[in-house]
Amino acid sequence: MARWPSVSKKFVAQILSAHAGLGVVAGAVLFILSLSGVLVVFHEDFARWEQPGAPEMHEYTPEVASLGMANAIARYQSIHDGTLPDSAYMVLPTRAAPRMTALMGDDAWFIAPDGALAGEVDHAYSEFLIEQHYYLNLPHTPGIILVGIFGAIMLALVISGFAAHPRVFRDAFRFRRSGNPQLAEADLHNRLSVWGSPFHVIIPLTGAMLGLSILFAVVVGQSFHEGDMRYAFQPTFGAEGVRSDAEAPIADIAPALRTMRERRPDVEPWFLDLEYPGTESQSVKILSRLPRRLIFGEYYQFDAAGEYQGQVGLENGTVGQQIIAGAYQLHFGSFGGLPVKIAYALLGLALCMIVASGVNLWLMKRAARAKASPRLERAWISVIWGSPALLALCFIAVSSGAPSVWLAPIFWVGLAGMAILSTFIQSRATLSAGLKLASAAFIVLGVFWHAIASGAPASHAFWGVSAWLLLTAIALAAAAAFGFARAGRASREPAPGTPDPVSSQA
Structure with a gap:
């Protein structure tokens, strides 16, 4: 047809x-x-x-996870005057992300292979x-x-x-x-x-x-x-459980993890929720990925003693x-x-x-x-090629110790300012090539700055991502060089009303 x-x-x-x-x-x-x-x-x-x-780990025991959770809860209490969080979460190591972390409120810590806290x-x-x-x-x-x-x-x-x-x-x-x-x-x-x-x-x-x-x-x-x-x-x-005000010893998550492994060795647990820790209503939910299924996972539920209580139903719901x-x-x-x-x-x-x-x-x-809308054309070029430049600049800011709350203003205010300033630049071809070159330069600077700040660790993940970013920078630099060459060959900017093939190269 x-x-x-x-x-x-x-x-x-x-x-x-x-x-x-x-x-x-x-x-x-x-x-x-x-x-x-x-x-x-x-x-x-x-x-x-x-x-x-x-720290990373591809294998862990329920006891290590339990110790890590206990250490994280103790740290949380020391920071928050002895109070307990409504929920204590743990991200479990997986093939894609072999790290164990504990999250409570706005606090999060890495867990070392021995169960100790290993930094925020x-x-x-x-x-x-x-x-x-x-x-x-x-x-x-x-x-x-x-x-x-x-x-x-x-x-x-x-x-x-x-x-x-x-x-x-x-x-x-x-x-x-x-x-x-x-x-x-x-x-x-x-x-x-x-x-x-x-x-x-x-x-x-x-x-x-x-x-x-x-x-x-x-x-x-x-x-x-x-x-x-x-x-x-x-x-x-x-549904979430109903919170009880009656206190109880903080549940040990190890029995639930052991039961999970025994009942479903075919799934990959990756997220654990200890709900209402330190109360009589506390319970454990373990979110696990299922093989050859498109759903993001299934929640398996356990009581405070680690006894299996059923599943939410995403697997066969x-x-x-x-x-x-x-x-x-x-x-x-x-x-x-x-x-x-x-x-x-x-x-x-x-x-x-x-x-x-x-x-x-x-x-x-x-x-x-x-x-023709020449100012709008230049503003649009600044959106297309200014966005990657500002994303790279945000990473440089992070690597330089800037607070995370600065990143959104750096990007959005920077993009608005760039769109306004771009309307005063005469050559669209030069604007496009210049922003590509800036993107490439910021990416290279960010990668090397980060490598120096982190001590260039011997990590496959670190060097793999760095290599891809540098290849992206090389491609942007090559595109910028081509753009500058075309701008140099042009005797003058296209007259108003004439489509500009260079400005369309997004």
């Missing part, structure tokens, strides 16, 4: 107009979400790279990337809802893009990279959209599901549960539970190991190019109609 069902030219024009309008309004945010999403796919690798000296967890940069992609660095509830809305906008763009392209299948391999720059940009936009269409549907769909589910939870909580939005998630993730539990994995590529991560990164970069080329097309069409 070579064509969509027959549609009128007027309908196609209306859809194209709506598609372009949505894309321009949301373009900058969608590009930043797409770029940060590429990096968040590797958040575990970035965390290991960020603190390369933290400080993943300021990794957490900044997560905060940007999940919440746009806003307060969590409004931030994730806003991201969900942009996910819905991106899905609308994908659908309207296909509806506006009646020859989507016939032109699937048509790729013109010479001659008319507008046609070349259109082919780049359309081909990448078609070739990665399953990914480009799944990512915004699952993002919208995850973000807008919080909006649903807020409405349900405000309407029926005195503002507590947790009730909306109980059918999927199970309802269709709704399966869909929600699988949406996390599909959105973040948290399945299949490194090959899937690399595939998600490449498809995510393609999505960045689709967003960038979509706005480029709109700008080029305006220029062709003698309605």
Whole structure:
């Protein structure tokens, strides 16, 4: 089948107009979400790279985990005047992230192979990337809802893009990279959209599901549960226990871990929740990954003595539970190991190019109609190539000891300032090449600064991530050199109303 069902030219024009309008309004945010999403796919690798000296273990005993939890609770009490946390969490070592950490409130510590505390967890940069992609660095509830809305906008763009392209299948391999720059940009936009269409549907769909589910939870909580939005998630993730004020000895998590290994040796425990420690209502939940399943895991429940109490039901639950539990994995590529991560990164970069080329097309069409927007064109270049430069600058700030609260202002204020200043730069080609070079320089500086500050540890994770970052910097530097060469060959900037092929290279 070579064509969509027959549609009128007027309908196609209306859809194209709506598609372009949505894309321009949301373009900058969608590009930043797409770029940060590429990096968040590797958040575990970035965390290991960020603190390369933290202890790692590929095997551990329940007794070591129990000792680590006890030490972490004791440390928490010493910091907080003897009070206990509502929940004491432990991230267990896995193949992908062989580190054990204890988390309580805003405090987190690494656990050494002997169960001792081994320093505070400080993943300021990794957490900044997560905060940007999940919440746009806003307060969590409004931030994730806003991201969900942009996910819905991106899905609308994908659908309207296909509806506006009646020859989507016939032109699937048509790729013109010479001659008319507008046609070349259109082919780049359309081909990448078609070739990665399953990914480009799944990512915004699952993002919208995850973000807008919080909006649903807020409405349900405000309407029926005195503002507590947790009730909306109980059918999927199970209900929380009822806290008792009666004190009890802090539960030992070792029996629950031993029982878990005996009952389900086929699963990989990776997260433990000791709920209400030091009370008669305390219990243990162990979240485990299941082999050859798309869901993010199953919660196995134990009482304070380590007796098995059942599971929440994600493993064999309802269709709704399966869909929600699988949406996390599909959105973040948290399945299949490194090959899937690399595939998600490449498809995510393609999505960045689709967003960038979509706005480029709109700008080029305006220029062709003698309605050029040179200031807007320069501001858009600063968004595309200023974003990676500022992300690298944020890491340099972290490595230099800057507080983590500075990172969001450095990025967002820096991006706004860059967009304003870029409007006064005459050459679009020079602006584009200069920002690429700045991105490359900041990445190289950040990698070497971090290597010096951390003592260049003999860690495969550290050197692997460093190598990939340096290769990225080399590619950006090469693109910058090519851009400067093209700018040098040009006798003058294109006249107003003339499409600029250099400015479209995003």
